[in-house]
Amino acid sequence: MNGRKKRTPRRTIKRRSSTRIAPRAVIVVCLLAAFLVAGTFFAAQQHFYVVDYGMKNSRLKKQIDDLEAEKRRLLLAREMASSPAELKRAAKRLGVVPSTASSDETVKVSSIVKEKALPPKPAQNEEISSEGNPFVVKTAATAPSGGETRERKAAARPAAERGESRQRIAN
Amino acid sequence: MRRKKRTKLDRRHQAFTRFMIIVAVMVIWMLGVSARLVHLQVTQSGWLREKALDIRQDIKQTKLLRGSILDRNGRTLAMSVRARTLYADATEIEDVEGTAAAVAKALKIDVRQIAEALRKGKEGGKKFVPLARKLDDEIVTRVNRELDRAEARKPDLPSFKGLHWREDQRRSYPYQTLASQTIGFSDSSDSGKAGIEQSLDKVLRSSIVEKVQVRDRLGRVIKEEEVEKEGEPGDVVLTIDANFQYFAEQALEKGVTDSGARSGMLIAIKPKTGEVLALANYPNYDPNTVTEANSKFVLNNSVQSVYSPGSVFKLVTYASAVDKGLLSADSNIDAGNGTVTVGGRTFKDKNGGGPISAVDAMAKSSNVCAIKTALSVGKEDFYSMTRKMGFGSKTGIELPGEVSGIIRSPERWSGDSLASQAIGYEMGVTALQMAVSFATIGNNGVRVSPNIVKEVRTTNTEPPTKKARDQERVVSAETASAMRELLKKVVISGTGKRAKLDGYSVAGKTGTAWKFNPETKSVDSSKYISSFIGMAPADEPEIVVAVVIDEPRNGGRDGGQVAAPIFRDVTQYLLEQLGVREDQPKSVGSPQAVAKAEPTPEKNSPTASSSVDKGAKARKEEPKKSSEKPKEVQAPKSKDKPGDGRPRVVEKLTASDRAVPFHFRKRPDLREIET
Incomplete structure (x- = not known):
């Protein structure tokens, strides 16, 4: 009996000590896990933002290039339209006699x-x-x-x- | 007990052994992995990095657009626009016939041609087979639409297996033939091959930009970075004015066509700065279609061809005498009996003999007087003046292929060389050299090297670079002034009457020279070079214009008849456009009055009398036409079209307006309303 009695408190102590440590550890672990997960999500989000902005940036750069090319094309068209030879042709079409x-x-x-x-x-x-x-x-x-x-x-x-x-x- | 103990020990030992084996296996495995990792990380890291980058990175090389060529007012004379070249990676193509058919349909070209190119490319394993070069964006969009195949699964356009676009550029010359020999052209690889395109190719050349593009698994660009840039190409601003150039070309074309000449040259230069405002050659070509052009027309004759200037070179002869103090405007020159024999060769004058003033000698273009003047100057001094005026050396203009001309040193002269050179023979000069010599006189004896590039604009941040101009005093200011006095008389009462301007005084000289025949190695009396070079206003010249007509055939062939009217039209227009203050009454010397003036052929020119007669006949007919034409046009029109009963607006134009093509004129003032 005594032996049993002696054993029982040891077990309870063990149990008690384990239950006393566990919540703290769990909380820490959970916090760490949450932090890790949050960090991972944050990093992933940042990564996808970077990718997204990179793509947008690339598209905008292309757009700038396209617009610049278009500007040059229009400038050339304007110069061609205002060239003396073209004006002469236009005047002839309109019936203006030089x-x-x-x-x-x-x-x-x-x-x-x-x-x-x-x-x-x-x-x-x-x-x-x-x-x-x-x-x-x-x-x-x-x-x-x-x-x-x-x-x-x-x-x-x-x-x-x-x-x-x-x-x-x-x- | 012992047995039990032994068994227990054996089991422990067994377990330990097993454990150790597992540990050993694990350690070996780990060591193996580590060794492999070390091997990969240390020895093969470079190769692996490259391979990884290859998968997700793309290095793209693009050519920046070639620089533009602008006129002095910023009007674009040459510029490049973006274009694309459709090419096939023949190694990727499986169905050659199908691809060829689709491409041919999209580009509307012959299918056999495409199939042949693809087949050859496939056989040779070529990764670049060009199918259509330098297409505009509009065509590219259309082709992309027509070649869209959903199954192709390609990150780039067109969505067709094996077909790709390469960025390219197309050079355009919006003013077509305008200043074509000056601007030049560039070839398909965007390398300058003539004119400014060639001489300033280093500035204009399109540099290569290297970009690193990071792509995702779908091939979309997620990061782009410029890693290498050679420097942006610059723009070249010319001293040429597009309006002046056009007017000069029109006037020259008309002059050349009317006289039935082979070709013509015209140079307008500012004597004070050496800026070339117009440099025209006729015939010319369209650099947009250079492959169709006649190679002869590509040559810029104004700087690349030499000719014997004839009497126009008397400027140098008299300038050397005046500068040496041997002659002044008031001096008399004894023409003797109207002939002079030098080195066994007799030179004749049709003016007759006797003493003649230097002014009249120049005005009447007396050969005998010029020869006698040169003889008094002497070989060495005459040669020295010729060289100082810039003959026999390049002017330094920024145009390729400029020739120095042919001026022999006195040691190589024959007995009559001095006499021949005094009247502009036995030498080869360029039209630009002649224009520069007159500009020297116009700039009070200081020779300014001619320039056609106003500035080079490299980048927006850098200031435009301007070339320092070489200046050299050739003759004294007094000599230059005296020379201008001599030249003024040429236009007032001499051989250059047709060069008179309305409102401006002119100093100039006519020249008519027989052409040198390289086959016979002598002059050909049936072929002429007619020229007129002058400056205006005569006392303080703002512009020098040189007109040279090669082999005029119709009517009069003298410089005064062929080239002077072109000079008149162009100079009048330029002076008015430049806003130069008039120094003469406006009505004096109006073109109408000049047109009615009696013909004044260059008596001492080598022109045959028959040609002079023809010219006289032609001129006699001219005023008749001009006086009759308005009546002919006006009367029937008033009869034909009066029915609307509306008041008619009739605009009076000044003589200067008349010379200007309609598109250059300001909006007409409605000065008179006819009722």
Whole structure:
């Protein structure tokens, strides 16, 4: 009995001591584990952020390159469009006749300013382009809006009206 | 008991032995692993690191875009844009026919051509088989769309097995033929082959950038780093003005075409700074399609071809005499009977003999007077002046292939060499050298080396580099002033009347020389080089313009008839655009008046009389045309188109406006409304 009695407290002591240490250890272990897990998650998150930002950065760099290339392309297009040869072609398309250095061209374009119909006076034109006058009469570089030219407008008018005009000149 | 004890000991021993065996095995295993690890980490670490990096890292080499060439106002004359080249890694391609068909369909090219290239590439195990070079971004996008195969599973585009894009660049010249010989061109490998592209290739050359890209398992770039950069290419700013250049080219083209000449050159230079504002050659070529160009047109004749200048060289002859104090503007030169014999060769003048003032001798371009002047100067001094003026050596302009010309030293002269050289024969000069000699006179006797590069812009942080200009006094300021006086008379009453400007005084000289025939080794009297070189305003020149026309065939062939009108048109435009103050009344010497003026052929030029007559006839017809044309154009138009009854706006233009192409003009003022 005594022996049993002696053994029993030893066991309880052991048990007691183990139960007394265990919660602390568990807490520490848990804390450490939580810290480790948190750290791992944090590191993993950071890693994925880095990867993500890296990809975004790379995309943005590519975008910058693309935009710069586009800018250059547009600059080139603008230069091409404003090149003298291209302007000349465009002017020809619009029906603007270039005057050359050697020829004294005299071409008149109807004004789009005044609408009032008035009879023509050719004599005045002759006076302007007379030899004594140092000036020359030049094509007015005003293209009619909407792609309409004087010729087209004249062609669009009814034939009777055109005939009437001719008659008026003859008179 | 003993037995029991022994058995117990045996078991313990057995257990211990087993344990030790296990420990030994573990230790051996660990040692083995450690040894392997040490082996891998120490001896093979480099190789392993490379292998690991290879898997996730990609080293990408890209070429930066080649630098641009700009005019003095910053207008782009040459620039590179990004392009891509489609290539095939033939080792990756399994179905050659299928790939060829898909590529041909996307690029709209011949399938056989692609199949052939792929087949050859596959046989040779080639990893780079170019299929379409230097495509624009728009085409690249379209091709990517058409070659999209989902099963390809590729990180890069196009999503088609074995096909890849390589970054490239395409050189463009937006102004096409403008200043083509000056700008030059670069080849498919972006290396400059002519003009500024060649001479400043080091500045313009596209440097290589090495980038390290870290990729994930799907091939996406997650990190990019520049590891090596050779230095960014720079931009070159030229002294040329695109507007001036265009105007000069147009005027030259017209002059060359009208006279039926082989070619022409025009140089406009600022005498004070040596800046070349325009350098035109005709015919020219389009550097965008250089493979189609005639190789002869690629040559920049203004600096790469030599010719005998003829009478225009009398500038040097008289300058050497004036600088030596042997001649002044008031001096008289005795032309004798209008002939002079030197070294057994007789030179004649059509002006007749007798004493003639130096001013008139220059104005009438007297050969006899020039020869006599050179004889009085002497061989050595004449040669010295020729060299000081820059003949026989390169001007130093930043253009490739410049020639020094042909000027022989006096030891190699024959008996009549001095006389021949006095009137611009027995020598070879470039148009630029001639322009520089006139610029020297225009800059009060100081020769400024010509330059065509205004600045080089390397990076944004660095200031643009400018080259120091060499300056050298050649003749005294008094000599230069006297020379300008002599040259003024040439334009007022001499052979260069057609060079008169409206509102500006001009000092210049005409030149008409027979061409040298290398086959016969003598001059060919049926072929001419006609030139006019002048400066304006005459007293304080702001610009020197040299016009040289090679082999004019139609009408008059003298420099005064062929080259002077081109000079007039170009110089008038340049002076007005530069805002140079007028030094003459505006109405005096207007182009109309000059056009009506009596023909003044260069009497002493080697021009045959028949050609002079033809020129005179041509000129007589000209005013007639110009006076009739407005009436012809105006009258029928007023009859044909009056029906709209609208008031007509008629604009008067000044003579200077007339010479300017429409696109350079300001918005016209509506000065008069015809009713």
